[in-house]
Amino acid sequence: GESVGLHLPTLSVQEGDNSIINCAYSNSASDYFIWYKQESGKGPQFIIDIRSNMDKRQGQRVTVLLNKTVKHLSLQIAATQPGDSAVYFCAEPRGGSYIPTFGRGTSLIVHP
């Protein structure tokens, strides 16, 4: 069946370092992926998305890489800041809709 999962539950980095959060998916037919950030006490917030016809997409301080061969995507955060501390989810929308299927999430902890 379809699943979206994450490799590491917790990632600790120093302020200013680059962070890489990984995500594996199992449905090779998936054509769209979204990364969300969820801060404590808030709902998930859209960060960046990528379609399967792309290998890389860049936003402000964030880059998503998609490797369809191994069904893996990653979120890279440049110059990580304390405000980046949150749980990050990759999500795969269900069947053509924008209803995301979430994995467990990775908790990013940024140390000053």
Add this chain to the structure above:
Amino acid sequence: ETGVTQSPTHLIKTRGQQVTLRCSSQSGHNTVSWYQQALGQGPQFIFQYYREEENGRGNFPPRFSGLQFPNYSSELNVNALELDDSALYLCASSLDYNEQFFGPGTRLTVL
């Protein structure tokens, strides 16, 4: 902030009771989705309402039901509460089937 609001922010109920959670959509949005997020887990899709009709449902029993009103606000009702229903309940609104914007959630504790 997304403009999606939820009430109440926290709620404590006992097993067997019924609960109603409320969500106000972002202005201009006509679609509302509800999610359950257990502690340490990602949100799980409960159902979606589009223009007052249920438009998709996740793997949740019938005691989870909902409504969407003409102003596109929405309610989530849960009957016969169980301990495992303790979670953060998230509402997300969108225009048609486009990007969803999440509210801050309602934290439900069932004792």
